[in-house]
Amino acid sequence: MPQPQPAGIYAAVYITSESTGVGGLSKIGLFRRIEGDSAWVNLRPNTITPGMGFSNNGVRQQLYLAGGNGLHRSTDWGATWKVLTGWQTKEVLSVAIHPVNPGILYISTPFGVFKSEDGGAQWREAMKGFRTWYVRQVKIDADQHDWLYATGEDALYATRDGGESWTAMSVGVPGIKTLFQHPVDRNILLVGTEDHGVRYSVDRGKTWLVPEGLASSAVYAIASTRDGSQIYAGGFRTGLWRSGDRGRSWTHVWPADEIEAIYAIFVHPKNSAHMLVGTNGKGVFDSVDGGYTWRQAGLPFAHVKEIQRYP
Amino acid sequence: MGIQQSGRGTSMGALSPMKTFALTFMATLIIVSSGFSQSSFEERRLRLLKVASGERERSFQTVAAKTLLGADTSYALVMLDSLSHDEAIGGMFYSYSLIGCYLHVRHLLPDSLHRKVRDAYRLRTMYRGDTENHWVMYYTGLYLAAQTWPSDGGRQWFNGKSSSENFREAEEWLRTWFTISSTIGQGEFDSPTYITTFVPPMLVLYDFAADSTMKKYAGMMLDLLLADFAFEHLKGNYGGGHSRDYPEDIINPLAAPSTLWAWLYFGEPEFAPWNETRYRPRHRGGWDPVYGALSTYRLPEIIVNIATDRATPYVHTETKRVRNVIRFGDQKNPPVFKYSYVTQDYVLGSLHGGILQPIQQHTWDVTYVSDKPNNTLFTLHPYYSGEELAMFFPEEKKFLADEVDRYHKVYTNPNKWNSSSPDEQTFQHRNAILVLYDIKPDSKHKHIDGFFSKNLDVMNQDRSGWILCKAGDTYIAFYSLRNFKLIEEEVNWRWRSHEPRNGVVVEIGSRAEDGSFERFQNRMVALKPALIISGHSVMLRHKTRFGDTMEFVFDGRRILNGKIIDFKEYRFFNGPFAESDLGSGIITLKYGNTRRVLNFNDASTRDYTVE
Numbered sequence: 001m002p003q004p005q006p007a008g009i010y011a012a013v014y015i016t017s018e019s020t021g022v023g024g025l026s027k028i029g030l031f032r033r034i035e036g037d038s039a040w041v042n043l044r045p046n047t048i049t050p051g052m053g054f055s056n057n058g059v060r061q062q063l064y065l066a067g068g069n070g071l072h073r074s075t076d077w078g079a080t081w082k083v084l085t086g087w088q089t090k091e092v093l094s095v096a097i098h099p100v101n102p103g104i105l106y107i108s109t110p111f112g113v114f115k116s117e118d119g120g121a122q123w124r125e126a127m128k129g130f131r132t133w134y135v136r137q138v139k140i141d142a143d144q145h146d147w148l149y150a151t152g153e154d155a156l157y158a159t160r161d162g163g164e165s166w167t168a169m170s171v172g173v174p175g176i177k178t179l180f181q182h183p184v185d186r187n188i189l190l191v192g193t194e195d196h197g198v199r200y201s202v203d204r205g206k207t208w209l210v211p212e213g214l215a216s217s218a219v220y221a222i223a224s225t226r227d228g229s230q231i232y233a234g235g236f237r238t239g240l241w242r243s244g245d246r247g248r249s250w251t252h253v254w255p256a257d258e259i260e261a262i263y264a265i266f267v268h269p270k271n272s273a274h275m276l277v278g279t280n281g282k283g284v285f286d287s288v289d290g291g292y293t294w295r296q297a298g299l300p301f302a303h304v305k306e307i308q309r310y311p
Numbered sequence: 312m313g314i315q316q317s318g319r320g321t322s323m324g325a326l327s328p329m330k331t332f333a334l335t336f337m338a339t340l341i342i343v344s345s346g347f348s349q350s351s352f353e354e355r356r357l358r359l360l361k362v363a364s365g366e367r368e369r370s371f372q373t374v375a376a377k378t379l380l381g382a383d384t385s386y387a388l389v390m391l392d393s394l395s396h397d398e399a400i401g402g403m404f405y406s407y408s409l410i411g412c413y414l415h416v417r418h419l420l421p422d423s424l425h426r427k428v429r430d431a432y433r434l435r436t437m438y439r440g441d442t443e444n445h446w447v448m449y450y451t452g453l454y455l456a457a458q459t460w461p462s463d464g465g466r467q468w469f470n471g472k473s474s475s476e477n478f479r480e481a482e483e484w485l486r487t488w489f490t491i492s493s494t495i496g497q498g499e500f501d502s503p504t505y506i507t508t509f510v511p512p513m514l515v516l517y518d519f520a521a522d523s524t525m526k527k528y529a530g531m532m533l534d535l536l537l538a539d540f541a542f543e544h545l546k547g548n549y550g551g552g553h554s555r556d557y558p559e560d561i562i563n564p565l566a567a568p569s570t571l572w573a574w575l576y577f578g579e580p581e582f583a584p585w586n587e588t589r590y591r592p593r594h595r596g597g598w599d600p601v602y603g604a605l606s607t608y609r610l611p612e613i614i615v616n617i618a619t620d621r622a623t624p625y626v627h628t629e630t631k632r633v634r635n636v637i638r639f640g641d642q643k644n645p646p647v648f649k650y651s652y653v654t655q656d657y658v659l660g661s662l663h664g665g666i667l668q669p670i671q672q673h674t675w676d677v678t679y680v681s682d683k684p685n686n687t688l689f690t691l692h693p694y695y696s697g698e699e700l701a702m703f704f705p706e707e708k709k710f711l712a713d714e715v716d717r718y719h720k721v722y723t724n725p726n727k728w729n730s731s732s733p734d735e736q737t738f739q740h741r742n743a744i745l746v747l748y749d750i751k752p753d754s755k756h757k758h759i760d761g762f763f764s765k766n767l768d769v770m771n772q773d774r775s776g777w778i779l780c781k782a783g784d785t786y787i788a789f790y791s792l793r794n795f796k797l798i799e800e801e802v803n804w805r806w807r808s809h810e811p812r813n814g815v816v817v818e819i820g821s822r823a824e825d826g827s828f829e830r831f832q833n834r835m836v837a838l839k840p841a842l843i844i845s846g847h848s849v850m851l852r853h854k855t856r857f858g859d860t861m862e863f864v865f866d867g868r869r870i871l872n873g874k875i876i877d878f879k880e881y882r883f884f885n886g887p888f889a890e891s892d893l894g895s896g897i898i899t900l901k902y903g904n905t906r907r908v909l910n911f912n913d914a915s916t917r918d919y920t921v922e
Contacts, residue, residue, distance in 0.1 A: 015714070017714075017717065045436060046401055046436035047436060047438070048438075069439035070439075080466065082471025086480045086483070087446075087483065087487070090441075110635075132638070133638075134638045
């Protein structure tokens with residue numbers, strides 16, 4: 001029996017523009033590409049996959065898939081899976097795994113945030129303070145692991161007690177789509193919004209500012225180089241934008257005329273000139289020159305919601 | 312309740328019971344066919360099985376029919392073998408229909424097929440889906456599969472959960488669905504298409520649930536689903552407003568999958584749908600009623616009577632619920648108010664309007680008895696938007712409309728025949744309906760369409776402004792308050808108005824209600840509805856031919872003879888054939904002096920007569 005191969009780049013495929021009807025789900029799921037290889041392997045076919053997560057703490061490494069029919073976990077890197085959630089949680093849009101205690105899990109769903117403290121065996125709603133249900137993403141603060149952020153339809157929500165209660169942050173615009181925390185200066189937060197581009201905060205969300213450029217479109221994805229010196233953002237008919245000053249100003253890097261929307265951005269941690277983007281309906285695109293030129297890099301027709309690398 | 316171990320036949324042992332069953336069945340068929348001149352349920356179900364057993368179409372239902380009748384059995388087993396390991400199919404439709412077929416025929420199967428069917432629940436992803444009907448099919452399949460293989464660990468299941476975990480989850484959700492459906496209603500209510508995704512799972516659950524309470528609930532849900540159809544049923548047609556339907560079925564009501572269910576359980580229409588090429592069920596749901604024909608469930612006589620007795624016209628109202636709202640709303644399941652007027656000749660029915668279901672809503676129509684297809688008339692605003700879809704689907708609203716267009720080919724089409732629109736509202740009183748349109752500037756399509764069948768016997772545009780139609784014994788008077796044109800199409804005239812603020816008034820009559828068509832016309836042309844537009848307000852006022860005054864303000868009040876209509880007074884079901892209070896979980900079916908009470912609070916039914 002060959003040992004499972006965990007290292008690689010993972011892509012979450014939500015749907016594919018190729019499929020028609022319920023029977024056409026075979027080209028969706030969680031895909032992995034071994035670095036240096038061009039082939040994507042589907043680790044969980046037939047599963048609408050908005051997101052993923054990794055747990056690398058402790059003895060057991062675990063791979064999570066946020067799926068249309070629940071939160072899936074694999075402890076053997078995709079060979080076998082178990083759905084952890086039941087009927088109450090419906091679709092799972094994102095997962096956040098506590099970096100120190102991997103038994104603590106958070107998921108965001110169209111009907112709010114749910115939390116498990118026993119590795120997914122039991123779940124409870126963690127929505128006190130929310131005014132709306134739909135939560136696209138939930139993320140754990142990189143320093144304070146009881147602090148979390150959740151992107152709601154009407155506001156960005158934050159908790160400082162592990163999800164017991166939440167407070168709406170005054171970003172000033174509704175439709176928060178994605179949240180980014182600077183990898184070095186953790187007080188810097190950026191959000192992508194439905195119709196108001198990017199907003200940024202330099203005080204961990206107490207106050208929010210409007211940047212120069214990229215202030216009036218739909219932004220679904222924000223990512224940065226490992227040192228945070230370059231931040232990238234993209235969304236609906238935006239192409240790819242870059243900020244070299246921690247989100248204060250943005251310049252257009254790639255028009256991406258052939259792509260309707262960028263869902264996901266990945267910058268290789270060891271080579272920041274190597275980037276991938278996930279698109280809606282055009283699969284994955286790849287750049288090796290810091291985002292100036294791109295080529296299609298597999299999963300044609302796929303709606304790729306998230307791209308991550310492990311380890 | 313426990314999970315029971317299934318029995319298994321062997322390949323050698325299977326032949327004997329198969330032959331026995333087939334011979335018994337054929338003998339029964341001969342007796343039934345010769346003994347009745349009037350079609351009975353027993354006769355219809357055997358006829359359906361016989362026809363389905365001759366089908367070459369690959370489906371679990373035809374496999375079950377062929378296998379149990381001993382007709383072309385070897386081909387049936389090849390079909391089942393192919394279906395059980397075809398990786399191109401899976402999901403919730405597969406989940407319930409595979410286990411349904413398997414449990415019906417397992418005593419006749421060779422060992423190899425037992426293994427393949429079992430493996431399907433390990434290897435195939437039984438995707439749960441995202442709609443009410445998906446979940447009913449998924450959890451019914453999971454419940455019965457977990458019951459059938461009760462001791463397996465997570466590695467034997469596609470989702471990694473053990474048999475007991477899957478069983479418990481499925482049971483919990485099914486019980487929750489029974490409660491919701493019997494207290495605030497279905498979200499996918501009264502659908503001529505999707506009824507065929509709710510009834511068959513409940514049939515196999517009724518037939519094979521080992522737990523007596525679950526079996527009881529399944530039977531009660533079948534009563535409720537079929538009674539809900541019966542209230543608005545007319546000669547095979549599913550009348551009234553529908554949560555979801557396909558354009559082909561909306562403009563040709565007897566083409567819908569519900570027709571075959573009506574034929575099987577209500578005995579109407581009198582013709583067998585598969586023999587009528589113009590009404591032939593399309594692929595979708597074509598042979599699902601085989602599970603009804605095989606089932607031990609029997610529709611209570613009171614529901615058959617409710618479905619077929621149209622001697623006295625009646626008003627029937629219902630409260631349903633909007634599908635789960637995930638964004639842009641402050642209620643997860645706002646109420647839907649439904650009004651139907653049913654006679655021996657037609658059903659005029661409506662939902663109160665607005666966005667109640669994404670994509671496939673059918674807000675109002677009159678459907679009339681006819682020996683010709685396309686026996687309906689309605690109007691709609693062909694609306695689409697990312698906001699509408701994002702209310703119900705988690706994808707980004709910027710491109711949801713295009714995504715949905717790939718699956719439901721006509722979603723953005725300006726000529727589509729199904730639509731929910733925030734710019735359309737109705738007000739119905741008996742056989743008269745006012746429909747108001749206030750199309751906002753940001754709506755993508757700024758016109759209103761109406762469907763007039765070319766099969767109408769008469770369609771006259773009168774100088775008075777009324778369009779007067781006759782179809783058999785049904786009369787229709789249609790009045791547009793603003794300009795319109797008629798566009799000829801293949802099977803219909805498309806009434807189209809480019810006036811964004813418009814209203815239509817429709818009154819329906821019949822030989823029974825009005826005498827001659829001439830008398831009906833004379834009554835109607837004397838009436839003059841009024842559209843009053845003042846600032847942001849759009850109001851329609853009309854006095855019907857029976858003297859009722861209706862006044863209707865868009866997004867405002869509905870007033871009937873000086874009294875404001877208060878939707879808060881709507882009950883869960885209310886009419887001569889049913890009554891139920893919202894949230895009670897108790898539905899009383901009524902016919903003559905007979906009563907049947909469905910009490911979902913304690914899974915009980917009670918039949919009695921009143922003095």
